[in-house]
Every structure is written in C-alpha cells, then in structure tokens.
Amino acid sequence: xxxxxxxxxxxxxxGLATYLTRVGGYLLVSNIKNMPPRLETALxxxxxxxxxxxxxxxxFDGGMDLKAAMLVALLVGFRSHGIPLIIAGWGTxxxxxxFWLS
Numbered sequence: 399x400x401x402x403x404x405x406x407x408x409x410x411x412x413g414l415a416t417y418l419t420r421v422g423g424y425l426l427v428s429n430i431k432n433m434p435p436r437l438e439t440a441l442x443x444x445x446x447x448x449x450x451x452x453x454x455x456x457x458f459d460g461g462m463d464l465k466a467a468m469l470v471a472l473l474v475g476f477r478s479h480g481i482p483l484i485i486a487g488w489g490t491x492x493x494x495x496x497f498w499l500s
Contacts (some may be wrong), residue, residue, distance in 0.1 A: 463499060468490035
C-alpha cells in the first residue's frame with residue numbers, strides 16, 4: 399500500500415469517526431424527552447470548554463505575533479463577530495509576521 403493510499407484511508411477513517419460521534423451524540427440527546435437541568439447546563443458549557451482547549455495552548459505556546467493577533471481578535475469580538483473577527487486576527491498576524499518578524 400502506498401503512502402498516499404494509507405493517508406487517504408486515515409483521512410476517511412477520521413472523517414467517519416467524527417461523523418459517527420456527532421450523529422451518535424445528537425441521536426442520544428434527541429431521544430431524551432425531559433432533559434435534566436444539570437445535563438442541559440453541562441451541554442451548554444461544552445462550546446466554551448472546547449474553545450478554551452483550542453485557544454489557550456496556542457496563546458501560551460505561540461509567539462508574540464500570535465498573542466497580538468488573538469488579543470486584536472478578542473477586542474474586535476467585543477464589537478463584532480464572525481468574519482470581521484477572523485479578518486482582524488488573521489490580518490494582525492500577517493502584518494506582524496511580514497513587517498516585524500521578517
């Protein structure tokens with residue numbers, strides 16, 4: 399088996415595993431008629447927890463350009479969301495890497 403074929407199979411397996419866990423979680427929760435308040439509170443906390451686990455290591459392990467980009471995106475996030483936030487953070491990192499770190 400070639401390396402390209404092996405990589406394609408790994409990507410397909412990862413995609414299938416991701417799909418099945420998402421569908422499985424949806425089916426499990428959709429069958430609950432009366433969701434206990436504690437479970438609903440726990441499920442509402444999941445997006446913030448996932449975001450924290452993605453952002454915190456990048457912030458503390460990244461360089462000054464990444465820290466500045468995240469702080470600019472945070473400040474823009476107080477006024478806006480979505481695309482402007484992404485453009486502000488990405489643009490900051492791009493400009494710092496081009497002019498300051500080159």
